[in-house]
Amino acid sequence: MNTFAAAVGRSLLVVQPRMGMDSPEVMRAGLLAVKNADAPTVGTITVDSYTRVGDHEAARAALRSGVGLNGYPIVTHDAATTRAVLDGVADADFPVQVRHGSADPRAVFRALTAAGLDATEGGPVSYCLPYSRRPLRDSVAHWSEACEEFDGHLETFGGCMMGQLCPPGLLVALSLLEAVFFRHHGVRSVSLSYTQQTNADQDAEAITALRALAARFLPDVDWHVVLYAYMGVFPGTPTGARLLMADAARLAVRAGARRIIVKTVAEAHRIPTVAENVAALEDAARAGVPWTGPPVVDTGVLAEATRLVEAVLELSDDPGAALLDAFRRGLLDVPFCLHPDNAGAARSHVDAHGWLRWSTVGAMPVEAPRRTTEPLGSTGLLTALNRVAQSYDSAVATLG
């Protein structure tokens, strides 16, 4: 088994940071601190934004002039340098994953393989639609090529796309479809992501649905589910941030996610320090205890995600071609996503109980809302985007 997947399999909940520094020495020190945290951790190397978009010349210039990058430029540092960063740090007990965000991941995949690493993440849809102008067709071609040459562990980002106002049936379907795409291109160890959104019961149902679909569509693949702590506006108070993070850890264990990507008390304000990351990892590990609350209730997320997945996979035996066709027809349509290849006819809102609901479904094969709701206006959108932060910060104010 892949070392990354094996390490995740050994704990109830493995905790993982986002972390990337441009200096090899500082990156190594950060990884060591994570390794030595009092928690079952795996390591992360997050690449910088120039490397992410393939502008390696700009990354090189920034290193030369000492401007400072917002991550580790894994393509620009040579393989020997990265091996030295990892030497005596990365091993079977502490595997390291590279996180990058590229619609064209080929250079990053080659660099991490040359450095002896074998775990990374992304996806042809999830690293194209939200962040890039690159045509989806190009991203699918680049990801196909990168996956064909890759022999390691690959995590989908599809369960996190615009994930703060996306009804979970669609996120679950996208995450599953990217895993099916990876499998089609020969990857045999995957994780399926999902992000914490606005309601814990709805999120627990979504993760449970994702696991059911993975069991059905990935029979010959080693897989687990990874949860990302809330990706939207984070509470501004340290206590609010800790409460939200602890709820994420509880959600992960409750619903059977085996790994969690944490956020820190600094999230609303700046890039966290290594110490803040270590504290967040240790807090999450402590909060992730076996669940004793009510069982997960099925309100229809699995049925909705299944309809979407089946409608897409019917289009072609090649999952990449099926994804392209599905977006062209609007069978997949991510609300509030402005990419030219996204139909943009679907809209969502948060209901009075904090559940994410469809306002309009466009051409997607999901049940249209029974009652029409007023579409979100500018004020309603701001309220929805700030809802989670506000509720945790005001809980803190009530606690006094």
Place this chain on the structure above:
Amino acid sequence: MNIVLSSTASDSHTWNLVYLHLLLEEAGHRVVNLGACVPPDLLARSCVDAPPDLVVLSTVNGHGHHDGPRSLAAVRAERVLDHVPVVIGGKLGTTGHEPERADALRAAGFTDVFDDAGAVSRFTAFLSSLGSLRLAGSAS
């Protein structure tokens, strides 16, 4: 008014664009939203065929001081666009509101700059005054 709404070349954020799109539509304007990471030449090309009444650049990644003038230069390089008002707003630098740099953007030719605490209400007021100027212009 017909308004072109756009990000800058290096900025992949989009919630700001989604928000402004709704805000402009609610004020009765027609919006073409170009989305994230718009290179200067694409912005100019998107405006040439049907010159808009206003171009709005919104950016929050901290590179606005650098990227904004490049987008503006591409728009101004087109003769049919040399009188179209172009404004910029958002989080333009990495250290919060910087009045000198906002002044530098005005000096570079931006019609106005919206990066302070009251940016949204000032922007709304700017839209109303621009709209009434246009009405007055078309009546004369």
